[in-house]
Each structure stands twice: as structure tokens, then as C-alpha cells.
Amino acid sequence: MTPVFPFAAIVGQEEMKRALLIAAVDPRIGGVMVFGDRGTGKSTAVRALSQLLPPIRAVAGCPFNCMPDRSTCPVPCGRKRGRATAEVRPVPFVDLPLGATEDRVVGSLDLEAALTTGEKRFEPGLLARAHRGFLYVDEVNLLEDHIVDLLLDVAVSGTCIVEREGLSVRHPARFQLIGSGNPEEGELRPQLLDRFALSVEVRTPTDINERIEIVRRRDAFEHDPQKFVEDWRRADAAVARSVARGRRRLDSIAVPDEVLALGARLCSELGADGLRGELTLMRASRAAAALGRTDEVTSHHVAEVAPMALRHRLRRNPLDETGSGARIARALEMLLAA
């Protein structure tokens, strides 16, 4: 296995790392959209996170990442003598490449089987492999329209339905969609943008010392990856523990009424469309509280996650470029002072 750059060793990019951890604690929150220039460590961070998370239990050899105690697999997998053998595997991390064709994404007829034995078998696509894991789409704003439609469909329903080439298959596909892209190169359709729960902006670091540190660590990693991973193992493990703790505590965190009211007032003040903003705000604040040591959500947690949850939901007019970050900060200040 090629060693992966450790999550804890990533320099800077605090907002992005925080958003990813929040999404990891509560997968129901939804995906994360990372806006930013090339070469800012976006895919490194997501890949590192997927390595960090506790491995999942799945049926041995099942390409759909089926859970051992459920029988939702479209292809009977590993059911030898009526029992499915379970195995432990790392959280799936799937890259959706820029030129992906529909049949690679959704799955298609298994050609080797069809041509050699004449069997009609379904070859799972990228969505099947991403089930219970992360689907990372780089340059999501350049994605083909019909692939975007497909992703939206599956993201909403959680099921991938394939009806083509004589196949009729339906399999679960619940994954965290992490998208990255540079808005300078094209606009993201509003339906897809809305599908992302949280959004963050990353910029190339300008502080020269930070840049030197990034290069230093990258160089050390390339020089001796095993040693580097070993050196950061403890820090990484601490992050993994905090995520695991967060997941355990999530259901016991209380959301007081004042905090709910704050969230609602904030969204209405900013004119965020629909209710998804408030729901995301509440879920994300709870996840943020779970990552810490408190037992209930406070206005601080709301203030922390508000930019991530709301900055991409505020544009009234596609040409409106007024900085949403500033608007959110002002609104928060006003509401918290009151």
C-alpha cells in the first residue's frame, strides 16, 4: 500500500480540515465543497482523512461494500453455505476522474464475463465502490452535465439504479461527496452547489515561513515515507480518536432552544434560501460540539460553522459578488451582541 501523507501533518488550511472532520463525525450532514486554487493540498487532505477513519466491516470480497448483517447486495456475495464472511477494510476513497464516462461511474455489463463465459454480470462502477465512504470529485465545476445529473440523482436517493444493456440492478450508494474546484474556471450549477452541505475556501499560503514548512514536510515525506508516517502516527491517532469520540457522543449532545433560535434568526437575516441552511447549521454545530468536550451546543459553535454552512447559499443573483464571508460575520456580530 502506498503510504498516504498524514492528516495531522498538513500545514495550515484550518477551515478545510475542520469542515472535513465535522463531515466525518456526522455523515448525515452531507458533502463538502472546497473552492480554491490548484495545488493547495485539497485532495491530499481528503485522502488523508479517509485513511484516518476507523475501518469499516464489510462482506469479504464484496465490491459493493455491503454490511455483513444486511442482505442488500445485488450480487450474492460470499454467501458460502448460507453465511457471509466479514472482513475489515479501510474507508473507501474514490476519485471521480475528469473524463469519466457514464458507464464507469454507474457500472455496466461485465465484458470479460460476457465474452468468455457468456454470463450476464454487472460490473460495479465508481458509485458502488464509494458506498459508505468518500467520493472525491476534482474540478467538479468542469464536470459534464449528464454526469452531474447522475450524481445529483444518486446523492438524493442514496440508491444507484442501472437499467441498460439488458441489466436491471439497484444497489445502495450512500457516500460523502467532496468536491473541489476553482470558481475562476466555471460556475457550478446551483442545484449541485446546494447539494454540498458545507463549503470552504482555500488559498495558497502567502506567509513565507508557512510555505517553507510545507515544503520541508513534503520533502521529508517523499524522502522516506514510512518514517514520516511513523513520526506523525501519534498526532494522527489523536485526530482519529477525537473523531471516534465525536461519533459516539453525537446523539447525546443537546441543542438548546436559544441556539436553534439563533440559527433561525441568522438564516433569515442573511436571506438564505430554504431550510437546508438551518438544518445544516444545526447538525454541523452539534458535530463541532461533539468534537470538543462540551455537552451542549453553544453560540460559539454556531459562529464557528456559520461561514462553512452558509457562504454558498447566499447569492441572490448569479452576478452578485459581494463577499458572503463579510455578510455572515456582520450578521453574527449583530445577533450575538443583542
Add this chain to the structure above:
Amino acid sequence: MKEAAVAAAEQRWSDALAAARLLATLPFGIGGARVRARPGPARDAFMEALLGGLQAGTPVVRIPAGADVDRLVGGLDLAATLGAGRPLISTGLLARASGGVLVLPMAERLEPAAAALVATALERNEVADRLGRPHRAQFLLIALDEGEGEEAIAPVLAERLAVHLELEGLRPRPQLLQEPGCPVDREAGLAALADLSEALGIGSVRALVLALATARALADGAQLPLAEGDLALAARLVLVPRAWRWPDAEDQPDETPRPPQSPESSDAPGPEAADLAELLVEAARALLPPDLTVAEPKAGSRYAAGAGRGGGRAHAAPRRGRPVGVRAAVPRAGQRLALVETLKAAAPWQALRQREHPRPGRFQVRRQDMRVHRLKRPAQSTTIFLVDASGSAALARLGEAKGAVELLLARAYVRRDEVALVAFRGAAAELLLPPTRSLARARRALADLPGGGGTPIARALELAGDLALGCRARGRTPTLVLLSDCRANVARADGLDAMEDAEAAARALQLAGIASILIDTAPRPRAEGPRLARAMGARHVPLPRVEAERVVAAVANGQ
């Protein structure tokens, strides 16, 4: 001045040879090199130096023109499998190049999907084939960029290649001797490179990582400790080509507080980081082109990457899009076999074929049975605005034109069309906004539109024509919208009558078959407007007082 230019050329050639020697030692960590040059003696000499320096038996794989994702990645070769009746796997080109060199000629024409794939392979050192199996793919990429002008290799690939060489115009000559210089501590070297990249305005941290890796590879290749000469050469090969501005004369390299040196390095003899940085800056200054202007880096010019000049990349059938039916053909590069249709076409002939050529248990498929998917992309259009920003157009009309463009942008956003903006005034026409769907950029370009000066209509039409042909080559339908009062007073060359020159340029547009609309903003009806429109083959829409909504309506009706 001339001696300086000659000396710079000699240095560049010398550096290129040094780079060739370095690449021959296969330093995979630096990704590879991008060589910008047309085929010629300089490029040949460089490749010879590189390939000649490789150890015997090193795999060298050349990517053929028009190679698509399937060939790069490998996997089941469908057409061959059907023909032979048993699975025939073809090894992808990337896996075949593992442990050696991958040469990519005409790099600027590589399709974006393939470029993204190669970039990912460079980063992860492995590639997954069509069947999903991972293969080791650690190679050095030599991208031969033959693009002219704006055409260039895809940025996603270019930024992962450490060395950028510009060989155009260089003549092969004997190599200069490089002085190695004093040994340098790695921390000091890193700090100096960081200072230099800051001075040159290079934002990307990856460039800095690659520069350091190149310096180390140079030192390791000679089996000597890291020295000044290595840093200077790495700076010239990696950082200088990515420079966006001149290093400021007043900028002192040691202004920012330096992190404390680690204890082990304090006893190593070597120059101070500040001196080193100055050394590198001087070396860089000698090589920077004198006309490097202070400008913001163009974020991903989509128009440039992959756009063919003239009749370059005319795809008869689009490679991506929704499948709409099949047609009979043997699958070639980029076309996907429609398996079920193929089998259905071959099925009725089995009995006959078995009798003629008995092959028990095999399904016999012939060439005439093969079917490929037909893909369809929705026709997308690009609207090119030509705005007269000269003195003859009032400032208010300029404001209205901008307003119209904004409204059209909003409309284009919904319909997924692109908009481009060309402004003309004084003696020149300028492409202010290359075709883009990005509203962020459109906004910014519009805000900066200046006014005043002469009216060079001919030049503007010429520029717009080039742009439109480029759009067409990319498969989009261009529409030109000219907003002007048509009072041309600047011709493309001295001695020509401005109006006649404008009409000549307009006729060229009509011959090229580019749809256009002329929005005449002259305050009183004049003969020039309709005449120019006739020459362009455009619809003439007189709007003495330009109003944004009416412009939008005119364009909407015209499309």
C-alpha cells in the same frame, strides 16, 4: 544589449543540456520536463542528449497522437477480443513506461481527460486499468509542447513537471562549464528558493517543492553534496519559467524573520541564506525576458488549452455526451463499442458461420457486425461582444453596453452558454474576457473597461473573427455582437482608408460564415452602419440610445 541576449541564449542552451543529463538519471520525484519548441534541430539535440544518456534497457514509450484514455490505461481490448474469441488484454502505455521515460509529443493537443489521468499517475505512481486493476506506473514525463501563442499544455500537467524549457530559437552549441560553487545547507537552500519564488511572484507551493527536489536531484546525480550551483540551476530550470514579475530591486531578501537554523547546520560552512537568495535573484534576472509585465496570472485559460488552430481538432463525432443510438463502425480511438448491439447483429449469422468455419463453442463476430455508440452533445453557443470603447461612443453608452453584457451573462449562466468580451479603442482591439462561463471573471473584466481614443473597427473584427473560429474548432457555435457607432477612423495599416478596411474585415467574417448582429449606437441614422452590416452579413439593429434590455432582446431574437 545584443551581447546580453546572446549570453542569455547560451546560458539557456547550456541549462537545457544540463537538464537533459539530469533527466537521464531518472529522478522520478521531479515529475519530468515540459519542453516548449517546434520540431527542429534544438529539440532533436535535446532529446538525443536525454535518450542517449539513459541506461540500456530503460523503457521509453512514446504516446501516439490522438491517444485516448483507453490506450493509456489499458485493459480489455474489445474489438480484438471479439475477433479472437478470447479475452485479449492490452497493457496501457502508462504501465508500460513504468521505470522509464514517457514521451508526449504535441502535448498541447492531449485531451483534458487524458491529461488529468497522466497527472494523477505522476502523483500516485500507479494507474488503474479499465478493469479496475492497479498497475505500477512510475515514470518521467517529457512533454513536448508544440503550441503556438496561447496554445499550451494543460495546466494540470504542466504544474507537475518541474523543469520548463523554452528551446524555440536556440541553436545547439557547446555546453558552458558550470561552477559548482560552495556547498549549501539544505535549510538555507530552501529558504533561498522560497525567497526567490516570492520575489518572482510564484504563488504555487508545488513549484517550490519541485525546485528543491530538482536541486537535490542535481546534487545526487553528481554524487556530491548540495551546492550553490545546484540551487542556481534549479532556480533557472524550475522557478524562472514560472515567474510573473521582476524581482524588485528594493526588496531585501532578508526582510522577513528567518526561522532559527537547526543546530546541526550551524557548523556547516556555507553562505548566509540572504547572500544565497541574492545570488539566485541575480541569476534569475539575467534570464527573465525584458518584457515581462506585472500582471495577474491568468487563471486557467480554457480557451488556450487544447484549442486547435485553423482546422486542427475538428472532431467529426464528439467523444463525450449522451449516447443516442449506434452506428456500424469498427471502434477506433475514442469510440466505444456497443457490445449488445454488436452481439445482436452477429447472432443471426452464427449458424451459417459455424458451417463455414467450424469453431465449436466460439461466438463468431466479423467487422461488419461491430457497432459503436453515437454520442451527442447539446449545441452550445458562445456570444462574443465587440464593444466600441472609443471617444466617439459616449461614456453612458459604454455603461449601457456593460449592463447589456451582464444581463446576457445571467442568461448565459442559465443556458450554459459562454460569453467573451472584446473592446476596441485607440489603435488596438483587446480581448478583455476570453470565452468563459465564469461569472466571477466576467464581472472583473467588465469593471476594468476603459474608454476614449480612436475607433479601430477593422482590427476588432479581425480579432473577433479569430476568436470565433477558435470557438468553432472547439465545437461551439459563435455569435458576434458588435456595439458601435461604426465611425471607423483607424485602419489596420497606414495608408488605408479606415472605413474601407473595416468593410474588408467585415466581408472576411461573412465569408467565414460567422453569425453576427450589429447594434448601431450612432445617435442619428448614418450610412456607415447599414453598409458595415451588409458587408458582415449581419442583422442591423439601430438603437440610437442603447438600453440594456433592448440589446438583450435584439440578441435573443437573433439567436
